[in-house]
Amino acid sequence: MSALLLSCFALLGLSRAQIGLPPPPSLGFSSSVRSACKPIPSTMSLCHGIGYAHMRVPNLLGHDSLREAQQQSAAWLPLVSKLCHRDTKKFLCSLFAPVCLPELSGPLSPCGGLCEAVRDGCVPVMSAFGFPWPEMFNCSRFPRGTELCIPATGEQEQRTAEEARREEALKGSVICEACSLAAEGETDVREHFCRSPYAFKMRLGSASTVGTDRQLVPTARSRILRWAGGDADRAGGGGAVAHSALWLHEGGSCTCPGLDSAQAAEEAQVKKRQAKEEGKEGSAVRGAWFLALAQAQEGRLVLTRLMRWTRGDKELKKFIRALLKQSCPELQTGRY
Known part of the structure; x- marks a missing residue:
């Protein structure tokens, strides 16, 4: 064959x-x-x-x-x-x-x-x-059983134990491409901003694995910085949730350090909130801010860059202002 x-x-x-x-x-x-x-x-x-x-x-x-x-x-x-x-x-x-x-x-x-x-x-x-x-x-x-046909994603022959172990080992060592910004995160986002049709300042509402990808749903506090080359006004003012979700390609089989640590913090926040409701001491952990760049692929907004912001709110506002003041030929400057 x-x-x-x-x-x-x-x-x-x-x-x-x-x-x-x-x-x-x-x-x-x-x-x-x-x-x-x-x-x-x-x-x-x-x-x-x-x-x-x-x-x-x-x-x-x-x-x-x-x-x-x-x-x-x-x-x-x-x-x-x-x-x-x-x-x-x-x-x-x-x-x-x-x-x-x-x-x-x-x-x-x-x-x-x-x-x-x-x-x-x-x-x-x-x-x-x-x-x-x-x-x-x-x-x-449509065919079933052993007949030759096109299966649903994930319906493949059973993997051997060795293949499963190898895949699990790789899963923890491979960093998703959109998350591999390392120490150059701010510089990388700044350089790619003009080339990205969509950009968001977002807080994460939920994250889940769908097939091989990860689906990220922003909160209502998130906002659009750029929408298909224009500013937030062209997006209708709906915020990042106007598109309901962002997608991390192959996110189910790779790690995203900033996202994973934020999810861990969110779990801690839930536990502290529960403890507070039970009359125990504890303070809530604020949700992390992310800067996200994306492009449209087959009806989805797929992340090309995802950076967790680890500095203060003032620095975040200053950084976003600098992004929006960049001279991009096809970009109408947005407002903060």
Whole structure:
């Protein structure tokens, strides 16, 4: 089996145990057009950046032409933007633009587990707007068990004990790229500010691991310094929470010293607050301030720089004023 095919299987999350199995049965759509591999059209926005460049036509929804597939797929862009599940785009593109591997005679279907994961995450969002889960996405139609199909993120073959130990050891030693500022933090943020479409002064409301990434939700006290090249006024005055969350790419498998220490402090704050409510002595720990730079990727704001501010409030205000006074050709200076 070619290295290209193996790399494609790895990209789609397919396990080695599945490689070599026959393609899944037909999903029930028939077409007189002969199956062919074609480049994904640049106009098919739904599947930009999906990780492969060629698709099978007809696709798994019975669309016989690239134009028809592109037109029908456009209706699902709003659902992807709702971020109801991390695999929404992966699932939809596996149907509208199924990956084309020369070694296989037909397209790969999504696994039933992938369909169910996206359905369970997105049905509440769709229902809120009056839309049901469509019959053409009926999860019972998709392969299960050992059949070759595209699984949900994380549904891979069981790792050996040695692989698990190796991964755990690496997890504690690799620093997330957005957090690797070290002693040059302020200089680094200053140098990258003009090149960053989004910038925030934020306090952390919550942090959680979603798949391989970390989701950071700012508090209402957070504010926008720059929004898509403009100042806070262009963002509508909603603060950093206007976008609801920032994402730390691969944050579930790397460390972010400033963020991790802030979370530890937050846990201590909760314990002290509980002790105070019980009549015991203790003072609350103030939440840490962060300066965050980000860029838009597939409907998310992904962090490119995250620096915890360890100096006083006056120094923070002074630093932000200096940032906003920088001469950036495309930046309209914001206010503090």
